[in-house]
Amino acid sequence: MSNKLLEINNLRTSFRIGDKYYAAVDDVSLTVNKNEVLGIVGESGSGKSALAFSIMGLHTKARVEGNIFYKDQDIANIAPAKLNKLRGDDIAMIFQDPLTALNPLMKIGDQIAETLILHKPEMSQKQRKDRVIELINLVRIPRAEYVYEQFPHELSGGMRQRIVIAIAIANQPDLLIADEPTTALDVTIQAQVLDLIRELKDDLNSGVILITHDLGVVAEMADRVAVMYAGQIVEIADVHTLFENPLHPYTRSLLNSVPAEGQDKLHVIQGVVPSLQKLPRNGCRFAARIPWVDESAHEENPELHEVEPGHFVRCTCYSHFYFPDESKEAQVHGNS
Numbered sequence: 001m002s003n004k005l006l007e008i009n010n011l012r013t014s015f016r017i018g019d020k021y022y023a024a025v026d027d028v029s030l031t032v033n034k035n036e037v038l039g040i041v042g043e044s045g046s047g048k049s050a051l052a053f054s055i056m057g058l059h060t061k062a063r064v065e066g067n068i069f070y071k072d073q074d075i076a077n078i079a080p081a082k083l084n085k086l087r088g089d090d091i092a093m094i095f096q097d098p099l100t101a102l103n104p105l106m107k108i109g110d111q112i113a114e115t116l117i118l119h120k121p122e123m124s125q126k127q128r129k130d131r132v133i134e135l136i137n138l139v140r141i142p143r144a145e146y147v148y149e150q151f152p153h154e155l156s157g158g159m160r161q162r163i164v165i166a167i168a169i170a171n172q173p174d175l176l177i178a179d180e181p182t183t184a185l186d187v188t189i190q191a192q193v194l195d196l197i198r199e200l201k202d203d204l205n206s207g208v209i210l211i212t213h214d215l216g217v218v219a220e221m222a223d224r225v226a227v228m229y230a231g232q233i234v235e236i237a238d239v240h241t242l243f244e245n246p247l248h249p250y251t252r253s254l255l256n257s258v259p260a261e262g263q264d265k266l267h268v269i270q271g272v273v274p275s276l277q278k279l280p281r282n283g284c285r286f287a288a289r290i291p292w293v294d295e296s297a298h299e300e301n302p303e304l305h306e307v308e309p310g311h312f313v314r315c316t317c318y319s320h321f322y323f324p325d326e327s328k329e330a331q332v333h334g335n336s
């Protein structure tokens with residue numbers, strides 16, 4: 001039996017700005033397997049959330065092209081009613097900000113019960129309440145009966161995020177998409193929430209897409225990592241390879257922006273991801289941020305190349321890349 005849960009082929013998600021459509025996700029292809037965490041990293045504006053929302057079918061006004069196969073069913077192109085059934089049942093999402101994900105006027109217990117009413121209408125009221133209590137316990141919030149009756153503002157940020165997780169896992173989804181699930185939390189609570197996601201993945205044998213800009217979180221949690229820049233995946237590899245042998249200039253820059261033990265110098269590439277309207281649509285999208293790399297090093301229509309099994313890099317410029325304050329000679333001889 002196939003281990004593959006999700007297969008995305010050539011996904012393009014475009015937003016209408018003025019009278020034109022601009023792609024925020026462009027030519028993205030990836031897979032997620034059972035019991036696997038795929039980390040997606042990239043700086044703000046690189047298209048991570050647009051990708052997650054496209055998988056969930058939540059971009060009602062965007063133009064979504066390409067295929068998103070969930071267990072052989074193309075969910076990018078199915079009837080909204082069918083997608084509604086899958087969403088929250090088979091595929092669930094943990095949103096970045098629990099305050100906006102939760103209804104401030106609704107009791108915690110009722111909010112968790114809502115997803116059960118929608119997806120498990122056969123449950124009796126008693127069964128539903130028992131399951132909600134079980135879920136609150138599962139996300140390790142003490143005094144579940146009491147919390148059932150509380151409102152979101154009465155809980156701490158960490159507890160609210162656990163409630164969001166309880167809602168996401170209520171129907172034991174096969175695929176969990178977590179969009180910056182710990183950004184709003186302090187470090188200790190962050191570690192607890194990540195532990196919880198990992199345990200749930202193991203218990204349910206689910207696949208997880210973990211979106212983050214925090215490389216520490218990726219190193220800790222992910223089995224494989226996709227690096228996004230300006231709407232495209234520029235590098236994808238298993239986590240060990242990505243950290244040990246990063247190739248794309250953008251990946252190298254991201255990794256170099258995190259201070260490591262014994263490293264005396266950070267090589268950080270200046271600049272930001274361009275806005276959708278200003279994005280170059282032909283050629284290597286990162287070229288403008290590495291002007292010292294010769295133009296001829298870039299491909300006209302850069303594609304992902306498999307440089308070793310399972311390790312893909314976009315644009316051949318990686319083989320000519322060096323940090324401006326490193327000697328070009330050192331890079332050429334592989335001593336960077």
Ligand SMILES: Nc1ncnc2c1ncn2[C@@H]1O[C@H](COP(=O)(O)OP(=O)(O)OP(=O)(O)O)[C@@H](O)[C@H]1O
Pocket residue numbers: 015016017024042043044045046047048049050051213274275276
């Ligand atoms: N609904 C929308 N309409 C128009 N442009 C949008 C819309 N949603 C996102 N964008 C644009 O698409 C690009 C990608 O945005 P996205 O939110 O996916 O980035 P991100 O990598 O998730 O960033 P962050 O880490 O800040 O959440 C950005 O340029 C953003 O301004």
